[in-house]
Amino acid sequence: MSNELIINSTPKGDRIALLQDKRIVEYHLEESEPHFSVGDIYLGTVKKMVTGLNAAFIDIGYEKDAFLHYHDLGPNVNSLNKFTKDVIAGRQNSGKLDNFKLEPEIDKHDKIDKVLGKNSPILVQVVKEPISTKGPRLSCDISIAGRFTVLVPFSNGVNISKKITAKSERQRLHKLMSSIKPANFGVIVRTVAESKDVEELDKDLKESLAKWEAGIKALRAAKPREKIIGEMSRATSMLRDLLNENFDSVIVDTPELFQEARAYVQHIAPEKERIVKLHQGKNKVFEQYGIEKQLKMLFGRSVSLPGGGYLIIEHTEALHVIDVNSGNKSNSEEDQEATALSVNTEAAREIARQLRLRDMGGIIVIDFIDMKKAENKKLIHDIMKDEMRSDRSKYTILPLTKFGLMQITRQRVRPEMNVVTAENCPTCGGTGKITASIVVSDVIEHHLEHIIVKQNEKKPTIVLHPFLYAYFTKGLISRRMKWYFTYKTWVNLIQDSSLGITDFKFHNNQGEEIELHG
Numbered sequence: 001m002s003n004e005l006i007i008n009s010t011p012k013g014d015r016i017a018l019l020q021d022k023r024i025v026e027y028h029l030e031e032s033e034p035h036f037s038v039g040d041i042y043l044g045t046v047k048k049m050v051t052g053l054n055a056a057f058i059d060i061g062y063e064k065d066a067f068l069h070y071h072d073l074g075p076n077v078n079s080l081n082k083f084t085k086d087v088i089a090g091r092q093n094s095g096k097l098d099n100f101k102l103e104p105e106i107d108k109h110d111k112i113d114k115v116l117g118k119n120s121p122i123l124v125q126v127v128k129e130p131i132s133t134k135g136p137r138l139s140c141d142i143s144i145a146g147r148f149t150v151l152v153p154f155s156n157g158v159n160i161s162k163k164i165t166a167k168s169e170r171q172r173l174h175k176l177m178s179s180i181k182p183a184n185f186g187v188i189v190r191t192v193a194e195s196k197d198v199e200e201l202d203k204d205l206k207e208s209l210a211k212w213e214a215g216i217k218a219l220r221a222a223k224p225r226e227k228i229i230g231e232m233s234r235a236t237s238m239l240r241d242l243l244n245e246n247f248d249s250v251i252v253d254t255p256e257l258f259q260e261a262r263a264y265v266q267h268i269a270p271e272k273e274r275i276v277k278l279h280q281g282k283n284k285v286f287e288q289y290g291i292e293k294q295l296k297m298l299f300g301r302s303v304s305l306p307g308g309g310y311l312i313i314e315h316t317e318a319l320h321v322i323d324v325n326s327g328n329k330s331n332s333e334e335d336q337e338a339t340a341l342s343v344n345t346e347a348a349r350e351i352a353r354q355l356r357l358r359d360m361g362g363i364i365v366i367d368f369i370d371m372k373k374a375e376n377k378k379l380i381h382d383i384m385k386d387e388m389r390s391d392r393s394k395y396t397i398l399p400l401t402k403f404g405l406m407q408i409t410r411q412r413v414r415p416e417m418n419v420v421t422a423e424n425c426p427t428c429g430g431t432g433k434i435t436a437s438i439v440v441s442d443v444i445e446h447h448l449e450h451i452i453v454k455q456n457e458k459k460p461t462i463v464l465h466p467f468l469y470a471y472f473t474k475g476l477i478s479r480r481m482k483w484y485f486t487y488k489t490w491v492n493l494i495q496d497s498s499l500g501i502t503d504f505k506f507h508n509n510q511g512e513e514i515e516l517h518g
Contacts, residue, residue: 039231064135074141078103097184155186352387361412
């Protein structure tokens with residue numbers, strides 16, 4: 001299976017698409033303005049205690065105070081609070097914990113006002129980004145994620161990923177990490193650490209320690225609401241978590257992103273440096289790899305399945321409902337059970353992809369086509385579990401009920417990704433009255449004549465919808481060829497399916513957009 005990461009830089013932020021075998025499985029938009037990302041660590045201030053919820057509201061600079069529940073304090077919150085106050089007061093000058101005396105762990109069933117005081121400073125980590133009307137959700141169980149390990153200050157345990165199943169490997173990793181981890185730091189060994197040697201693991205651990213040290217240095221002079229340790233960019237964190245021998249390419253479209261991605265890959269996996277490439281084609285990078293078209297097809301209310309069936313996806317505040325329909329598949333199989341199994345199999349695979357793609361979380365209810373045989377119901381359950389194995393979010397999948405419903409809970413730590421696929425007509429603005437689309441080709445040719453004859457532009461470029469591109473280039477002697485005979489200059493045409501059918505742009509030979517008049 002091939003994996004490609006395509007990154008498109010826009011004024012609003014970076015658009016990131018993860019492709020498996022040329023099909024999108026994950027899509028993210030990393031906004032350019034300051035954002036409260038999962039993993040960011042802030043110096044907050046306790047603003048309000050709510051004993052009824054056993055929680056506190058913390059000011060970290062977001063428009064709404066962030067939420068911190070007692071269960072998210074972590075057992076070693078007293079050690080964290082003592083250390084934070086010591087650093088701010090100048091009594092602690094280093095992030096090392098060798099000589100730091102850990103405080104006793106808190107009682108799991110105590111109250112939050114016994115642990116925190118109003119207006120006191122507190123070091124917190126974002127575990128859930130602001131979603132809908134809610135502010136960020138926080139934790140005091142601080143962790144620094146590396147490629148192979150996760151560093152946990154004020155702890156002493158070594159935990160191995162459950163996905164590493166071989167007993168001998170678990171014992172090797174446990175013994176290894178116990179011998180190299182610093183005092184008063186715990187370590188979680190990630191799945192990708194399986195069969196890695198001590199040198200690689202030690203290097204990864206030291207990088208996380210350096211990140212912690214830099215954060216403590218920043219904490220000394222920090223003011224409330226300031227970010228102490230920032231999670232790396234979404235694209236880089238995806239490379240950290242996903243990069244393996246199956247990764248074929250990382251394609252970016254700006255020199256700055258190219259340098260950042262190449263430097264990171266060179267650092268964590270020097271042998272893979274060559275997979276990072278700078279897109280330099282005439283078409284936009286998302287257009288070149290067919291991503292724009294896939295996004296338009298995949299984010300609508302209705303999603304087509306390869307065999308003729310389709311999904312209807314409805315979103316509410318409380319849950320997501322997915323209805324599976326057979327469509328024109330219903331006549332192609334011998335009997336109803338075979339039809340239902342065939343459509344449900346395709347639907348299960350597409351739904352697993354949709355959950356990752358849209359980053360849908362909370363409760364998801366899927367209404368599969370009714371099947372009578374228990375073995376077929378079990379098969380659909382097994383397919384869904386198998387397809388979701390590569391999902392990095394925590395999830396639970398329940399077997400189908402007697403009504404043919406499957407219930408899934410999936411952890412949501414970021415706002416759900418949504419791409420608007422219903423387009424307002426660019427000509428009528430949604431009024432339903434349109435007069436100009438029939439003559440858009442004439443309008444383009446009018447502007448072209450003015451630009452070449454009056455403004456003396458040579459080799460202009462027109463960016464337009466694929467339908468218009470086809471109209472101007474079809475046939476042996478196309479309209480574009482006729483322009484060449486008329487104006488004695490070649491006109492370059494670039495397809496862009498993100499444009500409306502009546503939208504177009506002109507660029508000069510240097511790639512600058514030409515302002516159109518009249």
